Amino acid sequence: MKNFFPVFLFLLLPILAVAQTRVGGMVVDQDGEAVPFANIVFAGSTEGTISNDNGRFYLESETRYDSLVVSFIGYERLTLPLTRPNMLDLEIVLQESNEQLDEVVVYVGKQSKKNNPAIDILRKIWEKRRVNGLRKFKQYTYDEYEKVEFDLNTIDSALIQSRLFKGMEFVFEDLDTSRITGKTYLPIFLNEKFSRVYGDNQLGEERKDVLGNKNSGFSNNQAIIAFVQDLYSQYDVYENYLKFFDKSFTSPLSTTGIDTYNYVLADSAYLGDKWCYNIIYYPRRRNELTFKGDFWVNDSTFALVNINLQLTRSANLNWVKELYIEQDFELLSDSVFLLKRDYMLTDFALNKKEKSRGVYGKRTTVYDNYQFDVERPAAFYKGETDPFDPRIFERDNGFWEQNRLESLNQDELGIYSLLDTLKTVPRFKSYYNLVSILGSxxxxxxxxxxxxxxxxxxxxxxxxxxxxxxxxxxxxxxxxxxxxxxxxxxxxxxxxxxxxxxxxxxxxxxxxxxxxxxxxxxxxxxxxxxxxxxxxxxxxxxxxxxxxxxxxxxxxxxxxxxxxxxxxxxxxxxxxxxxxxxxxxxxxxxxxxxxxxxxxxxxxxxxxxxxxxxxxxxxxxxxxxxxxxxxxxxxxxxxxxxxxxxxxxxxxxxxxxxxxxxxxxxxxxxxxxxxxxxxxxxxxxxxxxxxxxxxxxxxxxxxxxxxxxxxxxxxxxxxxxxxxxxxxxxxxxxxxxxxxxxxxxxxxxxxxxxxxxxxxxxxxxxxxxxxxxxxxxxxxxxxxxxxxxxxxxxxxxxxxxxxxxxxxxxxxxxxxxxxxxxxxxxxxxxxx
CATH class of the missing domain: 2.40.160.50 (membrane protein fhac: a member of the omp85/tpsb transporter family)
Structure with missing residues (x-):
């Protein structure tokens, strides 16, 4: 892995965000066998997740919910009352169903490629993907706000009391829990970037002007900044393959997806005032570079409304235990869905054992202020702003308050001051120097x-x-x-x-x-x-x-x-x-x-x-x-x-x-x-x-x-x-x-x-x-x-x-x- 050592530099530091509802546990069948890929959703919402290969799940929300809906093809849908805001040791037992969903054929295990309504919908997505979103317009402009954060995860009393953190115990005063994995974590790095993007589909040109960049913790360490930038490359879920960590993962929307994934039409409902289909997908074979998850797609434009992708535990990928992606699209007009928010979480660890410690890498990208069909000369796209102009790194708080498309919580704001304090601690400086020596x-x-x-x-x-x-x-x-x-x-x-x-x-x-x-x-x-x-x-x-x-x-x-x-x-x-x-x-x-x-x-x-x-x-x-x-x-x-x-x-x-x-x-x-x-x-x-x-x-x-x-x-x-x-x-x-x-x-x-x-x-x-x-x-x-x-x-x-x-x-x-x-x-x- 390129620049692997800088990852371990992030093994040191704080965040607080009180979730209103937290649930976790395991989904099993009547015989006590795990049910992988079960759909778990807070009742009355689209906030949900899918159980992993072992039937385990974790879900949280900043909203207080009083019930949880659990479903999977071939089982009765179960609504579970949530009597407390935190219920993390649930064992949810699903009963086999004797009925079929209306107008949907029930499939279990490997799904047929014939007479499968989910695959019929997938083919419609392929037909429309080249004219959906930004591709529908001659020119486009939008604002992009990106936030990258690294956190030390799986914090327990043994780690807090270890000699490793002697003299730095104050960093553990506030901890939070990941809504994806259910682990406690401690933020140690934050980078914010605001850009304006211009594109011309006729010319095939795009220009990005970086207008602000704010870095906490390791802003002077070029090796770490380079590692972060290389780690999070851009991707498009409509493409056949998604590139992460120099590997090509088969997209669930790929034209080769039929041979790689099982697809199930799980539900249909109104999202807003648009009728949409919900499709669950999971891999046909183990050890391949694939995901599991689900997506909602509009019934007329066949444009994505939202999608989540979770790395399968058996995927042939080193040092990455979890990879989770969420994308939400907003309805711009009657028929145009545009990407609104892109969230990606990576759990870096030495092994994939459940209790192994590691480092979270999280990137959140928010898109807003779309404008279309404003023609600019070809020369405009050749001259972009200098991304290393010192003024970009010296933006005041007023700039960030105006241009943050997603607000920081109190603990994210606190990372800036925490790292300044840590740099004065001799033990932290020793750790920092050691990893810097190994990396450079x-x-x-x-x-x-x-x-x-x-x-x-x-x-x-x-x-x-x-x-x-x-x-x-x-x-x-x-x-x-x-x-x-x-x-x-x-x-x-x-x-x-x-x-x-x-x-x-x-x-x-x-x-x-x-x-x-x-x-x-x-x-x-x-x-x-x-x-x-x-x-x-x-x-x-x-x-x-x-x-x-x-x-x-x-x-x-x-x-x-x-x-x-x-x-x-x-x-x-x-x-x-x-x-x-x-x-x-x-x-x-x-x-x-x-x-x-x-x-x-x-x-x-x-x-x-x-x-x-x-x-x-x-x-x-x-x-x-x-x-x-x-x-x-x-x-x-x-x-x-x-x-x-x-x-x-x-x-x-x-x-x-x-x-x-x-x-x-x-x-x-x-x-x-x-x-x-x-x-x-x-x-x-x-x-x-x-x-x-x-x-x-x-x-x-x-x-x-x-x-x-x-x-x-x-x-x-x-x-x-x-x-x-x-x-x-x-x-x-x-x-x-x-x-x-x-x-x-x-x-x-x-x-x-x-x-x-x-x-x-x-x-x-x-x-x-x-x-x-x-x-x-x-x-x-x-x-x-x-x-x-x-x-x-x-x-x-x-x-x-x-x-x-x-x-x-x-x-x-x-x-x-x-x-x-x-x-x-x-x-x-x-x-x-």
Whole structure:
């Protein structure tokens, strides 16, 4: 899971909202067996819920009700008097019914797809969904108010009295109970945002102007803000698939829903003055990414009136115990229903046990002040307000009182002052610092405006340096610093040499994102792990310090790299770069690996060192990329965007003693593919050509991988420098089915494993001119020019929720010396 550690930062803090009616318990049949998906509603209202897979439910309301209605197809409807405002241990027994609903066929268990009135209504929804809501108008404008809150849940006396909260007991003075789960919780984070949205359906354009943003608790922590923004992406229940946590869930309104869900027409009634149908849905199979719930739909427009979606407990999703969504639509005119309120609750926890503690993430979005058919020029949609304008974050109370489309309760208002108080508590500051270190990899030294790290690069090992230790630091005044300096020093205990790197970058123009940067690095590096030569002053490949490797990891290079770059972003997500690099390269272990080449001007006619000055022009286009922050370093908050990369390199001979004159053109295109219920695919295509004779250090090495880690864009059955090219085409494909296949195997589906397949291939050439120039090298130089070299892999992910293992197979070139026909690699991480 991306940025998983910041979630645990929210494990600390208060809310009070006294509900008038609370009910909870279990629904069973005459034999005491649980009744899942039973409908529970306060009598005379549309406030209700559905029992979970185990028949349990919890429901609350700010209104006082005196009775509860419980129903399910095939059972008698039961009206239960509520003698007290809080009745949380109910056991509701439903009696089997001998009658059928008027004009509705009774179904139990798996529902038929034929002669089912609920599915007939569903088909009408499909026909009308493209002309419902905002789609009916040429242009639209509306106000949007969003409130995001995080709460620590399952508060009990043991937690309150634990040493964890010693000195912070005051935060537990007021607690509340979730109307969805029935758990006590304690709010610890609140963010409010008010925006005005403009759209044009004819142009296919939309613009959002953020007019106010107010943050409590962790407003200066960019990692947390990025996590929150990425967590709650927009969705449309009318679409076939809803994307949450990088997973695609089948919508109950999907055109594929008939094969995924059971549908039951449960009721029909007037909502306001409109006749509506109530449809209950629940999944046909376990362990799939599905919901359960119900929705009300108008009988003439077949537009939604309201809908709720609750994640099934067996869904193949990590770290999320509950996911609940409510959407309410309002009648704008006689036939137009527009989204009024969208509520989403997520219960993050280490496991799905009933009593496990976790963190609630809640987002409430309210929409109002709709206007239609006000035409604006196309240029209007290209220029949006600056979401990082400091004035947006400095709105006074008067602004929020006027623009909150839903009022905060007293305890939500109290979060702002509570967090200010907590920050003065030493124990809280210690917890905050610990989680911040784990999330960012840096130790903050506030009084020096310095960060030490990163902590994950302290120890490494390779054949040239032996054990290696590294320490680094960077300037850090705030998340939006206009400049940053960074550096490190390292020491190898085998070669007994000190290495270092230092870099700096400055943001010269914020609007154009004009950045100047430069630096110098002297270190040992495993080159050839990417087809594109490194120009990253401080970057270091995984293979350069991997403790566990396959075979000899001795093809290492002493690198002295100096760079200078200018980068600008004239249009959103289009970055242009121009710069220069001066590299000096020689082998770190000449006896095992040499960079020797023919040089008539050198003693003996052979040189072992390359000195090269390159002028580099680049273009990076990332449509759909979202970032946060406006300083010299911004943070990405999403992963589902394509990347087009083009680089032109011109090597200059003679200037600054540079050795070679050549040109190199390289391009790559990477794209993620959300394939609905079939999972997620990621593909990359790379091409490149080098013109002119150059030594091995300047050629394109097909990236092998001798580590035990699964690294995308490498070939795990290739040794380093096994294939070298000056012309190449490479492709990579990896598809994660997200458990779709394993979920259909009864013996293993409860393990929630995920199946991954991969296919990789490369074709390339090495000219005779380059082969001759590099003839003194002590490793064979060959290219995959006879046929496309390819590999394929079969992987199993989500082992114990954090491990993945890949079985990699070499498809050809098996007769080469030291060819590895098979390998096993793996990786670990926190993924949803």
């Amino acid at each position: 990899g840096y130790v903050e030294i506030d009084k020096w405006n310095l960060d030490l790290g990163d902590i994950y690069s302290v120890v490494g090992f390779n054949d040239a340096e032996g054990w290696r230790f590294r320490g680094g630091a960077r300037t850090y005044f705030g998340q939006n610093d206009p400049w940053r300096l960074e550096g490190y020093m390292a020491y190898g205990f085998r070669d007994k040499k000190v290495k270092y790197g230092i870099s700096g970058k400055w943001l010269l123009d914020r609007k154009m994102r004009l950045i100047v940067s430069g630096g110098n690095r002297r270190d040992i590096e495993q080159l050839g792990l990417n087809l594109t030569a490194t120009t990253d002053v401080l970057g270091r490949s995984v293979a350069s310090g991997a403790v566990l490797t396959v075979g000899n990891n001795d093809r290492l290079t002493n690198l002295n790299l100096t760079t200078f770059n200018l980068q600008a972003e004239p249009f959103k997500n289009l970055r242009l770069g121009f710069g220069a690099s001066l590299r000096t390269m020689r082998s770190a272990l000449p006896d095992a690996f040499s960079l020797d080449y023919l040089d008539p001007d050198a003693p003996g006619g052979i040189s072992s060192e390359i000195k090269q000055l390159d002028i580099i022009t680049s273009l990076i286009y990332t449509p759909g990329r979202q970032t946060i922050g406006y300083g010299v370093e911004r943070r990405e908050v999403n992963e589902n965007y394509s990347t087009l990369y083009i680089q032109y390199t011109r090597g200059l001979q003679g200037f600054l003693e540079s050795d070679f004159d050549y040109t190199k053109i390289q391009a790559s295109y990477s794209r993620p593919w959300q394939l609905g219920g079939f999972g997620r695919m990621f593909t990359t295509l790379e091409v490149g050509r080098t013109s002119g004779a150059v030594p091995l250090g300047l050629l394109n090495v097909v990236p092998g991988n001798q580590t035990l880690f699964s690294i995308y864009n490498t070939f795990p059955n290739l040794n380093f420098y096994e294939f070298v090219t000056d012309v190449y085409v490479a492709g990579h494909l990896e598809h994660n089915f997200n458990g779709r296949l394993f979920s259909r195997i009864p013996l293993i589906r409860k393990w929630n494993l995920r199946e991954i397949v991969g296919l990789r291939g490369v074709w390339g050439q090495l000219s005779e001119e380059n082969q001759l120039l590099n003839s003194p090298a002590n490793i064979p130089l060959r290219a995959p020019d006879k046929q496309i070299y390819y590999e394929y892999s079969l992987g199993i992910g989500n082992i114990f929720k954090i491990f993945r293992i890949d079985f990699n197979f070499r498809g050809n070139y098996l007769d080469l010396p030291e060819a590895r026909p098979f390998s096993v690699t793996g990786t670990f991480g926190f993924h949803f």
